Amino acid sequence: MVTAPSLHTARRVAAEVPDPELPMLTLADLGVLRDVRLASDGTVVASLTPTYSGCPAMAEMRADVAARLRGAGFAKVEIRTVLDPPWSTDLITAHGRRTLREYGIAPPGPAPRRTPGPVPLVLGAPRLAVGCPRCGSADTEETSRFSATACKSLWRCRACREPFEHVKEL
Amino acid sequence: MSDDTDDHVYLSLAEGHDDGDSRWAFGTGFEDPLHGVDTSVPDGVDPAEVAAVCLALGDDALVSAQRLAQWCTRAPELEEEVALANIGLDLLGQARLLYARCGQVDGSGRGEDAYAYTRDAADFRNVRLAELPDTDFAFCVVRLLVLSSWRLALFGRLALAADPVLAAVAAKGVAELAYHRQYAADWALRLGDGTEESHRRMRAALAEVAPYLDEVLEAEPPFAVRADQAGPSGDARHTGDADAVRRETLDVLGQVLSAAGLDLPAVPALPGSGRRGEHTGHLAPLLAELQSVARAHPEATW
Ligand SMILES: [Zn+2]
Numbered sequence: 001m002v003t004a005p006s007l008h009t010a011r012r013v014a015a016e017v018p019d020p021e022l023p024m025l026t027l028a029d030l031g032v033l034r035d036v037r038l039a040s041d042g043t044v045v046a047s048l049t050p051t052y053s054g055c056p057a058m059a060e061m062r063a064d065v066a067a068r069l070r071g072a073g074f075a076k077v078e079i080r081t082v083l084d085p086p087w088s089t090d091l092i093t094a095h096g097r098r099t100l101r102e103y104g105i106a107p108p109g110p111a112p113r114r115t116p117g118p119v120p121l122v123l124g125a126p127r128l129a130v131g132c133p134r135c136g137s138a139d140t141e142e143t144s145r146f147s148a149t150a151c152k153s154l155w156r157c158r159a160c161r162e163p164f165e166h167v168k169e170l
Numbered sequence: 171m172s173d174d175t176d177d178h179v180y181l182s183l184a185e186g187h188d189d190g191d192s193r194w195a196f197g198t199g200f201e202d203p204l205h206g207v208d209t210s211v212p213d214g215v216d217p218a219e220v221a222a223v224c225l226a227l228g229d230d231a232l233v234s235a236q237r238l239a240q241w242c243t244r245a246p247e248l249e250e251e252v253a254l255a256n257i258g259l260d261l262l263g264q265a266r267l268l269y270a271r272c273g274q275v276d277g278s279g280r281g282e283d284a285y286a287y288t289r290d291a292a293d294f295r296n297v298r299l300a301e302l303p304d305t306d307f308a309f310c311v312v313r314l315l316v317l318s319s320w321r322l323a324l325f326g327r328l329a330l331a332a333d334p335v336l337a338a339v340a341a342k343g344v345a346e347l348a349y350h351r352q353y354a355a356d357w358a359l360r361l362g363d364g365t366e367e368s369h370r371r372m373r374a375a376l377a378e379v380a381p382y383l384d385e386v387l388e389a390e391p392p393f394a395v396r397a398d399q400a401g402p403s404g405d406a407r408h409t410g411d412a413d414a415v416r417r418e419t420l421d422v423l424g425q426v427l428s429a430a431g432l433d434l435p436a437v438p439a440l441p442g443s444g445r446r447g448e449h450t451g452h453l454a455p456l457l458a459e460l461q462s463v464a465r466a467h468p469e470a471t472w
Pocket residue numbers: 132133134135136137157158159160161162
C-alpha cells in the first residue's frame with residue numbers, strides 16, 4: 001500500500017526551498033511562502049507572494065517549489081500568486097534575520113508603516129542607523145541605496161572598515 | 171527529481187513544465203505574473219476603464235524602464251548605474267503586472283508580451299515625458315522626480331481601487347515608488363544645491379521637462395476605477411477629488427525644488443497627449459530597439 005504524502009510533508013518541503021537571490025534564506029524565512037494546503041482532490045496548493053514587482057526570481061521560485069513538491073511524491077501541484085497584502089521585510093522571520101547577519105548581511109529594521117494615501121516626503125533626514133553585521137559597530141554609512149539586487153543597499157563600516165550589504169526596509 | 175539536495179533553483183527551469191516544454195525566446199518567456207490570482211472583475215466596475223488605466227500606467231512604466239536601462243554603462247558612477255537599473259526593474263515588474271491585468275479585462279486575452287512587443291507607437295498610451303531621450307544625468311533626475319512623485323501620489327490612491335488586482339498592484343508599487351522618489355529627490359538636492367555647473371544643468375533640465383508637466387498632471391485615470399470617491403470619510407483621498415494627485419505632486423516638487431534652490435519654470439504646456447497616442451518622434455525608435463528581436467523571430471522558443 002502506498003501512503004499518500006501528508007500536508008505536513010508538503011509544508012516542510014515547500015518551506016525549505018531556498019530563495020534564488022538570498023540562498024542562505026528559505027522562502028519560509030523570507031515570508032514569501034504564504035500558505036500550503038491540500039485540496040480535496042489531493043492537489044497541493046502553495047501560495048507565494050513576490051518581494052518586488054520586478055522580482056525576476058518569481059518564476060524560478062514557482063518552478064522550484066512545484067518541482068520539489070513533485071519530487072517529494074505529490075502528483076498534483078498548483079502554485080498561486082498572492083499580491084495582497086503586499087510583501088514586507090517585516091515578514092522575514094527571526095531565524096531569517098539571524099541567518100542574514102551570520103552571512104554578513106545587515107537585516108532590515110522595521111518597515112515604514114503604509115496606509116493608503118499620501119506618502120510623506122522626507123528631505124535630508126538622517127537615515128536609520130544600521131549596525132555592522134561583522135563587528136556590531138553603529139558607526140556605519142550608506143554608500144548606495146541600491147545594490148546587486150533590488151532588495152539590498154550598500155554600506156560601509158567605519159570601525160572595521162568592511163563594506164557590507166543591508167536588506168532595505170520595504 | 172534526480173537530486174533533491176541540489177539547491178540550484180535555476181535547474182528547475184530545465185525540467186518539465188506544466189505549461190509545455192518550450193518558452194518563447196524573448197521577453198519574459200515565463201508564466202503570466204498574475205498566475206493563480208483571482209482575476210474576476212467586481213460588479214459595478216467597468217472592465218474597459220480598468221484596462222485603459224492598466225495600459226496607460228503599464229506603458230509609462232515600460233517606456234521609463236527602457237530609458238533607465240539605457241544608462242547602463244553610461245551613468246556617472248557605478249552606484250548610480252545600479253540604482254537606475256534597479257528602479258527600471260521595479261517599473262518593468264509593475265508593467266508586467268499591469269499588462270497581464272489589461273489582457274484579462276480588455277477582452278483580448280493577450281499576454282504581457284503582446285503588449286510590450288507587438289504594438290506600434292500610436293497604440294502606446296504613455297505620457298510623452300517618459301519617452302524623451304536622456305540628454306543629461308540632471309534630466310534623468312528631474313524626469314524621475316516628476317514621474318515618481320506623480321505615480322506615487324496616484325498609486326497611494328489606486329491602492330483603494332475597486333478592482334482588486336489593480337489595487338494590489340498599486341499597493342505593492344507604493345513602497346517601491348517611495349524609494350524612487352527619494353532617490354530622485356536626494357539627487358535633485360545634491361545637484362541643485364551643488365556647484366554652479368550642476369545647478370545650471372538642473373535648471374536646463376527643468377526647462378526641458380516643464381512643457382510636459384501638464385500632460386502628466388492631467389493624466390488621471392477615470393474615476394470609476396477608483397473606489398476612493400465612494401469612501402466613507404470626508405478627507406480628500408476619499409472624496410474623489412480629481413485634483414488631489416495633481417496637488418500632491420506639485421506640493422512634493424515644490425518642496426524638493428525649493429530646498430534645492432530651484433524653481434519650476436512657468437511655461438505653456440505643449441499641445442497633444444501621449445494618453446491619446448500622440449507621441450514625439452522619440453517613441454518609435456525606442457520601441458524599434460525594444461521590439462526588434464521579438465518581431466524578427468516571433469515564434470522562437472528555447
Ligand atoms: Zn564593522
